[in-house]
Amino acid sequence: xxxxxxxxxxQSKTPIDHVLIKGWVxxxxxxxxxxxxxxxxxxxxxxxxxxxxxxxENYKNxxxxxxxxxxxxxxxxxxxxxxxxxxxxxxxxxxxxxVAPETYPLQKKRHTDEFLRTIAHLRPRxxxxxxxxxxxxxxxxxxxxxxxxxxxxxxxxxxITGSDCEGAGEMFRVTTLALDNLPFKDGKTDFAEDFFxxxxxxxxxxxxxxxxxxxxxxxxxxxxxxxxxxxxHTSRHVAxxxxxxxxxxxxxxxxxxxxxxxxxxxxxxxxxxxxKEDIELFAKYVDKKLIKxxxxxxxxxxxxxxxxxxxxxLKKSGKKFEYDIEFGKDLQTExxxxxxxxxxxxxxxxxxYPTTIKPFYMRLNDDHQxxxxxxxxxxxxxxxxxxxxxxxxxxxxxxxxxxxxxxxxNYWWYLDSRRFGSVEHSGFGLxxxxxxxxxxxxxxxxxxxxxxxTPSSIEF
RNA sequence: UCCCCAGUAGCUCAGUUGGCAGAGCAGAUGGCUGUUAACCAUCUUGUCCGCGGUUCGAGUCCGUGCUGGGGAGCCA
Numbered sequence: 203x204x205x206x207x208x209x210x211x212x213q214s215k216t217p218i219d220h221v222l223i224k225g226w227v228x229x230x231x232x233x234x235x236x237x238x239x240x241x242x243x244x245x246x247x248x249x250x251x252x253x254x255x256x257x258x259e260n261y262k263n264x265x266x267x268x269x270x271x272x273x274x275x276x277x278x279x280x281x282x283x284x285x286x287x288x289x290x291x292x293x294x295x296x297x298x299x300x301v302a303p304e305t306y307p308l309q310k311k312r313h314t315d316e317f318l319r320t321i322a323h324l325r326p327r328x329x330x331x332x333x334x335x336x337x338x339x340x341x342x343x344x345x346x347x348x349x350x351x352x353x354x355x356x357x358x359x360x361x362i363t364g365s366d367c368e369g370a371g372e373m374f375r376v377t378t379l380a381l382d383n384l385p386f387k388d389g390k391t392d393f394a395e396d397f398f399x400x401x402x403x404x405x406x407x408x409x410x411x412x413x414x415x416x417x418x419x420x421x422x423x424x425x426x427x428x429x430x431x432x433x434x435h436t437s438r439h440v441a442x443x444x445x446x447x448x449x450x451x452x453x454x455x456x457x458x459x460x461x462x463x464x465x466x467x468x469x470x471x472x473x474x475x476x477x478k479e480d481i482e483l484f485a486k487y488v489d490k491k492l493i494k495x496x497x498x499x500x501x502x503x504x505x506x507x508x509x510x511x512x513x514x515x516l517k518k519s520g521k522k523f524e525y526d527i528e529f530g531k532d533l534q535t536e537x538x539x540x541x542x543x544x545x546x547x548x549x550x551x552x553x554x555y556p557t558t559i560k561p562f563y564m565r566l567n568d569d570h571q572x573x574x575x576x577x578x579x580x581x582x583x584x585x586x587x588x589x590x591x592x593x594x595x596x597x598x599x600x601x602x603x604x605x606x607x608x609x610x611x612n613y614w615w616y617l618d619s620r621r622f623g624s625v626e627h628s629g630f631g632l633x634x635x636x637x638x639x640x641x642x643x644x645x646x647x648x649x650x651x652x653x654x655x656t657p658s659s660i661e662f
Numbered sequence: 663u664c665c666c667c668a669g670u671a672g673c674u675c676a677g678u679u680g681g682c683a684g685a686g687c688a689g690a691u692g693g694c695u696g697u698u699a700a701c702c703a704u705c706u707u708g709u710c711c712g713c714g715g716u717u718c719g720a721g722u723c724c725g726u727g728c729u730g731g732g733g734a735g736c737c738a
Contacts, residue, residue: 231697238697251698268689286698304689309673310699311687316730317673371737407738432736433663445738524734535734588738633738646731647738658729 203276209246211279212289218279223250223291224299226327227271229310237265239296241273244326247333247479251282251290263298269310270302270327315649322653322662330487333480334650337473338638344472345425345446345634348465354421354448359408361427364400365612372431373403374441404429407631409563410616412449413592416627417619423448425634433657437646438583438636441655449629455565455574455591458628459551462578462587463504465632466549470500473641481642489643495581496641504549509533509572512541512552519545532559533577535584542579550579562602564590565626576630583640589630596620 203222211221225243232238239252252275254264267273274297282290307321308328318325325331346356362376378397379385385392393401408424415422428445448461474481474496485492507515516527516537525534533541533552542550553576554567564573578587593599599620603610610617638650648654653662 229699231695231700233695233697236696238700240698253696282696284696284698305672307672309688311673312699313673319730428738430737434736435663435731436733436735436737437731439737443738583738585738631738636738 205274207245208241208243208248208250211250211291212246212248214279214289217281220276220294221279221291222274222276224274225250225272227267227269227273227302229269230265230267232265237261239264239267239273239275241275242327242332244332246336247329247483248287251284251287252277252293252296253290254293254296258293258296260296260298264296266301267298268302268304268306270306270308272299272302273297274299315646319648319654326652329483331649333477333483334638334642334644335652337477337480337642338650340477341469341473341634341638341641342425344469344476345423347472348468349421349423349448352421354423355415355419357408357412357415357419357422357424359405359411359424359426359447361405361429362402363405364398364402365410371406372433373406374429374431376402376404406430407445408447409449409629409631412447412629413616413627414619416449416451416629417623417625420452421448421450435657437648438639439656440635440647440651441657443647443651444634446632446634447629449627451625451627453591453628454626455553455576455628458589458591458630459504459506459553459576462551462576462589462630462632463549466504466578466580466586466637467500469637470496470641474500484642484644492643495643498548499580499640502548504551504578505546506551506553507541508554509552509556510554512537515541515545530556530558538577538579538584539581542584543581547581549581552577552579560590562599562606562608563592565593566598566602574628578630580640582645583636586636586640587630587632589628591626591628594620594624594626596624 205222205224208223208225211223223241223243225241228240228242228249230237230239236253236255239254240249241252242249254261258264275291275293276295277291277293279289280292282288308324313328318328318331326335349356379395385395393399396402405428407428408426412422412424424447426444427442429442431441432439450457450461481492510529512533513527513529516523519540521540523536525536527533527537542548554572555575557566557571557573560573560575564575566573574591576589577585580586593602596617599617600610603613635647635650639645639647642650644650648656
């Protein structure tokens with residue numbers, strides 16, 4: 203007989219004479235003549251309650267089933283006589299697939315997130331992490347659905363890159379050279395002998411690839427792993443994370459902001475609708491205000507504010523900040539949080555940032571003081587999206603590169619896109635894990651990614 | 663990289679002025695019960711993070727290292 207997933211079984215409208223389920227024991231409660239076994243198979247948050255009567259031939263073994271053990275149970279789905287659940291499974295056979303000894307680290311109680319990080323290989327077996335990674339899966343699907351419904355094409359941007367013009371942070375070196383015996387030439391490592399014949403890194407952004415494809419396919423997006431070798435020790439940074447990067451031809455900054463807002467609203471609404479049960483767990487145990495926050499994100503219009511106005515508001519706020527704010531200085535975390543959490547109390551898009559604090563590829567505004575950049579800031583997380591309209595004018599782009607002392611010859615293919623049929627285009631990067639933090643209320647990014655990579659931590 | 667906090671039983675944590683190492687949970691055993699992280703009784707469990715120092719005596723004080731966490735910067 204084919205096994206039925208518990209998620210489907212619990213949705214049954216009628217009793218079923220004969221079903222088979224397989225899963226892991228969460229807890230067992232013995233009664234006089236039978237034993238209650240709670241079994242979870244990961245298909246949903248809820249367990250199925252198994253009634254195993256003491257007339258079963260292996261009943262003695264059944265009563266020694268410990269948390270974490272694996273079982274295969276066949277029997278009859280019947281309405282429960284107890285009050286905690288609609289259905290229960292009256293067992294005809296309980297096959298013990300594997301017994302977890304008492305050294306099994308997960309107990310029938312709450313563990314701290316810090317402890318569960320040390321057993322990241324087992325934590326998806328808990329309610330909270332099971333729910334987290336089911337939501338992560340649904341959210342990934344929702345991203346593809348959102349873009350596909352809008353006619354965007356999915357681009358697989360490379361993970362290994364020889365491009366040194368991504369410029370979004372410190373990079374991880376990729377090499378096949380023997381590190382204990384490096385070839386030298388003129389006192390420097392001779393990368394001509396390396397696999398690709400030049401210095402190569404893991405990607406920090408798929409943007410430049412996405413731009414090339416937007417200028418061919420129109421609307422595109424990337425969704426893949428991204429690597430930053432920053433020595434960051436915060437609850438919002440990991441060395442390997444997933445980023446969503448749409449890029450649109452014939453689109454200006456306003457269209458870019460529209461897409462960002464529409465996307466966050468869609469994704470939030472999607473999860474609220476499709477992952478109700480799992481979201482309720484977070485609303486109950488992780489963040490009591492979660493539903494209110496998510497409704498606010500999904501329904502209220504995002505405030506749009508030019509950088510200069512943001513600076514004015516901060517100056518007039520009368521609030522004492524650790525860092526002073528004035529035109530030309532980047533907004534600090536404390537400034538961003540004040541604006542989104544206290545002043546506007548909703549998501550906020552700050553745009554038109556000073557030229558001096560933004561990268562070369564952002565489009566120069568007519569005031570020559572600012573570029574067409576935009577950041578989406580949300581309560582609790584801060585920056586969740588960073589994007590811009592790209593500089594499509596070859597001459598302006600080259601001037602900016604000169605100002606910033608960037609070697610143009612290395613960017614020949616990027617500049618080609620501005621030589622041949624250049625058009626206005628825009629895009630942004632969304633931190634997938636940060637969105638998950640927003641949606642689940644989980645406060646540490648290490649807890650929304652299966653096996654987090656942070657400085658000096660890569661056990662799994 | 664900088665600032666702050668923590669590290670004691672399998673887990674969560676208490677440990678007073680420097681004076682015999684503790685509780686709850688988990689586990690084991692027995693009991694009770696259509697139970698809901700069941701309940702009741704009994705029992706087991708220690709490199710007090712490592713190294714060095716002060717002291718008659720250090721879980722406790724000092725130095726140092728490691729690990730974890732929070733914040734800053736950088737960013738997504």
